[in-house]
Amino acid sequence: MAIRMTGLTSGLDTESIVAALMEAQKSKKTKVENKKTKLEWTQTIWSGLNKKLYSFYTDYAGKMRFQSSYLTKKAASSDSSVLTATAKSTAANGSYSIKVSQLAAAQYVTSAKLGTYKTKDEGGNDVDTAVTSKTKLADLGFDTSGSSVIEIKSGDKKINLYVDQDTTVADFVQKLKDAGLNASFDEKQSRFFISAKDSGADSKFTISHTALSADQTAAKDALLQTMDYSTLSSSDQGTVKQVLSDLQNAQTTEAKTAAYKSLQDIADAAAKTKVTDYYTKQLTEKYTNEYITTETVTDDEGNETTVEKLTDAGRQALKDANLDNDIYVDDDRLAVVKNKLIAQNVKKDLATDGYKKSIEDAVTYGSVDAGVAEKATRDADIIVAVDNYADQISSGTGVAASSGLTKLGLDNIDGSAVKENASGTGMAVIAAADSVVQVNGATLTSSNTTLNVNGLTLDLVSASDKEVKVTVSNDSSAVYDSIKDFVEQYNSILSEMNKYYYASSARGYDPLTDDQKKEMSDDEVEKWETKIKDSLLRRDNTLEGIMQTMRTTMTGTTVTASNGKTYSLANLGITTGKDYKEYGLLHIKGDEDDEDYADSTNTLENLINEDPDVVQEVMSKIVTDLYSNLNKKMAATTMSSALTFYNDKEMTKQVTQYEKDIKEWKTKLADMEDRYYKQFTAMEKALASLQSQQSSLASYLGS
Template sequence: MPIRLSGMSSGLDTDAIVQALVSSYSTTKTNLEKAQTKLSWKQDAWKTLNTKVYSFYTGKLSAMRLSSSYSKKTSSVSNSTIAKVTASSGAVNGNQKLIVKQLASAGYLTGGVISATKDGEKASVTGSTKLSEITGMGDYANGGTLKVKATASGGTKTVSLTSDMTVNQFVAALKDAGLSANFDSGNQRIFINSKTSGLDGEFTLEGADGNGTGALKALGLLTSSEAKNNYSTVAGWTDADVVANAKSAYNSKIASYNKTIQSYLAGNSSLKNANETTLAYRKEYAEIYAAKLSYEDTYDADGKLVSQTATAASRAEAFKAVNEKIDALKNSDRKKELEDRKAAGEKLNDTETAELDEFNSRIAAAEKVAGDLGNDTLLVTRTRKETVNDDGSTTAVMEDNDIDKYIKGISSAIKTNEETIASNMEAIYNLHKEVDSSFDETSFDADSATEDNALITVDFAEGDTLDAATAANSANKLASDLIASYKAQREEAKTKLAQYEEAQKKADAGQASAADNELLGIGSSSGSAAVRITGQDAIIELNGATFTSNTNNFSVNGLTIQALSVNSASDPVTITTDTDVDGIYNMIKDFFKEYNEIVNYMDEKYNASSAKGYEPLTDDEKDAMTDTEIEKWETKIKDSLLRKDNTLSTISNSMKTNMLKSYEINGTKYNLSSFGIATLSYFTAGDNEHGAFHIDGNADDSQTSGNTDKLRAAIASDPDTVVEFFSKLTTEVYNDLTKRMSRTNLSSAYTLYNDKQMNTEYSNYSTKISEWETKISEKEDYYYKKFSSMESALSKLNSQQSSLSNYFS
């Protein structure tokens, strides 16, 4: 709104006069705004009611139409300690006999107590204890392999052990193989169980070789019988088995070695590229920056140099020098030529691609340096630092500022990469020496190493016999060691098997020692032997038929049975299934509760007190009232918005009429009163509650709780009639509401009121208000121009009078 200075000559309050002249226009606009506000409140009132009805329509009303909603059953058991039973709608009424023969359980392996040995002393095992530190482990963990077969996860998985593997890592490997596992540090035992109960969750854990079996025993995870079986298997290896196992292990290790070598080669390539490009370029441009710096010296009173600070002017020059390099690279004719050719779809050769990559890498490096060293927060001062030598003298140095540290940091990164490359190459050489102890490290270096010459290609030499295979692989250190290892495992297994057999003979003769019993797992509650419990399915017998489940839960012909404990065939449990009278009764009662709430709400809105003389408040009117007064005023209007509304009356009357209809079932007519459901008399019902229904005998209804409960009796004696009646009744109400909530030109789908029409009316109000605002503005401008002309005329008149007065003075 423009600022107007008026009335200077006339002395009139022009603004007040203009506002009075356009007041009739303003009143019209205000009335339109009030009408629009009232319409908005009415829309909200209808939305609230529509939400209530729609919720009822899609919820309880819709469910009551379906006979399946009344198919409620209840079941009880004669002994609740044996089983818990629930019935669905499909359950058959009557008595059934249940015998729980067996409960489902998961497979468990409780490990024996284990210990560790550190520095020759016995120690407790923790999650970070290495397998090589476990008492009795020896070299078993170095290359030992376990086989895990978990039925639930399918297939057999291997767990490879290493000396450096920790207990926590071992437990994690078992989990990855499909088992549940945990190490209990308090009890010093490893606990393993299947992830699911029943036979489907069963598992096996065994050594894939002698080392694996030995590792399981050291970890307390080998039962006495399993140990004997495993040792029996290994002791029975033929020479061909020894060679085959050694060859398989060899090929596995070579594949692992080569995978490691590939990783080292890839890492070296990345580090070498960083040193030769990214880091080298950054160092180059950082040194260009540093070379442009000038330092201003500061001395103390004794003339000692105490600091050197890079001047702001030189820093600006340094920054400019780096940016000039960036501009030169970006604007290079050669770079533009290569980019244009590439953009045109031409394929650059390898040399040209490398050349364009170098341009981009140098630009990125220079921009990185400019951004890092152009930072105003950098410390650019070198400070004197004195250190006292052993002889009492002092040595003074100027400590690096942030720019010096930045350049040295790049150099340090380059050096670290070079050291890592050298370390990786040493690791590659060592892997080759694992196979060939005479391997020549000069065969390749970091610059010439590729997969073609760095990967191990030595094969396991074939041999017809064990001796022949040993001789053929004499120059192959890894193959020779594996053959010797598997041969030693066979001999150790023979010795262990003999020990088991001897201990068993002594036990049979009653002459077993404590060591013999420990070996056999007899009376060993705290030794290294494990305890195994196999998983099993639950088994029940219902009416003579047998059912199994991998859990203790069964679903049989509409019954959900949870087996809790076992009972004998001579003492079966009786399951009694019947119609759930209370369930059906409560469903009907809840239906009427929601229906009554909606009908009472409709009557309350329809019969609301008149708000004649009340209109929405303007801002000026609100300023003159308290918040409480405003709230009461607006509530009065909002409560009356649906008063005597024709649409509301039609909906309410229709619902009430449909609820009073009668339906013939098997030759007899029924209505709600047949089941003790009716409205109260005019004088008994409360205000706006004349359309609400009450159920005789309903304990929650003080008005009718003392009457005979006809509804519950009907459900118990003739449930089919009850279901058919209420299904027909609610279907009628549902269908009628469906028609009334259908989409029309004036209303949207599932809407009881003309929401589209109201939205149009609201939009029309907005248009009219905008038009009247324009009219008011135009009228104001018209009157202000008139008054402005009057003020100009008066000003000229006053000026002329002043001139005449001067002539006569």
């Protein structure tokens, strides 16, 4: 910024002069700021109006355009302790005789309370231990010596759990969940709680314990041997078990193909691990021989001992890898080479393209040294083992074995009800059941406690021997209330638009500056700004178009009903008011809440009772037209977004332009102010120079 000389020589109040000069220029920026503020206020107003208009469009016009909105029925039950009823618009009027014989129920199983089981403490003594989710079924006495299978059937789903020495309570619970059941083991109660997720006879489930036959067991063992099961990781073993379970559930071509793929992938991964381990061992031996040597030393007593020492190559490799340390002794260096350097070098070698290819080739073509058969052989052996197992499973069922489930407080469950024993410690089963209802003598069923029949919804509360009467009739008051609610919402949104469109002018009112606000009270500022905001949509063309559309559609549309007569809204007793300043608000003549027309005949109510079809046809057609016309008003354009009644895009673009203009004005005004100060500074300098020359001349003249 240039040095500003403020009247030192001229004596002028430069600051005030520049401020006065700038005031006129700043007013141009202020005008742009005012336009931006007003436009932002307008955006806010339109945003609120748009939300209300869209809500009216979807929630009221969107609903009342359908004839079904005028077909409301009501249903009354003579005994709500047995059932309650509601009626759709399609329900036939009349009286229904209903008897609830049975309520739907979901199958529910509660196991017997499990006792403790014996484990060994640290001293090897037998101790009683409570059952938990981690308890193994074998510890509870479940026979795992053969091929025990717990089969769970729920609907079309069948899940098998192969029980071995590692199968836990949690595994059993998870399989129940996999079958689509609710299941848990409550450790405090020491019981299993199992239930169907839905009520109804179709949701019945069964749980049974079987053992594979000798041939099936042999086929299973052969498949496990083919997979070298005992060497697999626990995760891969779990996958193999799942394959066995899936094959027992289905022996289709698709199931077998999926089994081939899954097991072959595991076999390939196992082969790669074996080959990698083989090369790891080879490389480890290579680097060990290269870096470490052994020597025989004799102590003072003549005893010979073999000791390990680093070779020169080992010492150099340690330095090259930056793993040496000045404070190390030989034993330290030897330990680093054995425990770190060799492993690093092996890992590095295995990552080279050469070893990667060697491993891939061994997995594909086999390796005698690594004990890996070629992939084609592995794949073929797996296919044979899978096919053999699937054939044995499909040839017959396993041997029944009910004793296992008793160890879990259960028994084979076929869906039948089971009462708990007299001591209150045994298994209890609630059988799945459908609701059974007689409607006018006909027996109907439902999988839950709700029954839908002929447009009637029956909510069943309790079974009873007595008949309940349900009466269905027209609910004219509900239809009337729906139309009244629609009219009220229409008037509400139209009133708000009228307020803005017919607002008083705010000419001469501009948004206040910060300095102006400081000179006014908060109440005065609010009143000032409200005056401006209320007038922003005065005589707005977009607003006028929406209002005109709504008024014209509602009061100008005529409908020819099925009786051949032509009706308008006025023929239904819905009309505009006596005061023209209401600008199109609607009144329902004879409505008790309408101050102007409460004493008139309620034509709408009479028509709903006497000729509801006319009301239905006229109202639905007029509201359909309104819905369609409002939809057209929301059509997306280059100036407005979809589902928007105003030019939101255009306004946003204009606000952005105002922001750009204001920024440019700030720069322009700053430059202008600097220019004024430079000019006054130049004047001060010139005056100072002139004054100096005058003084010098005067001194020469001796004055």
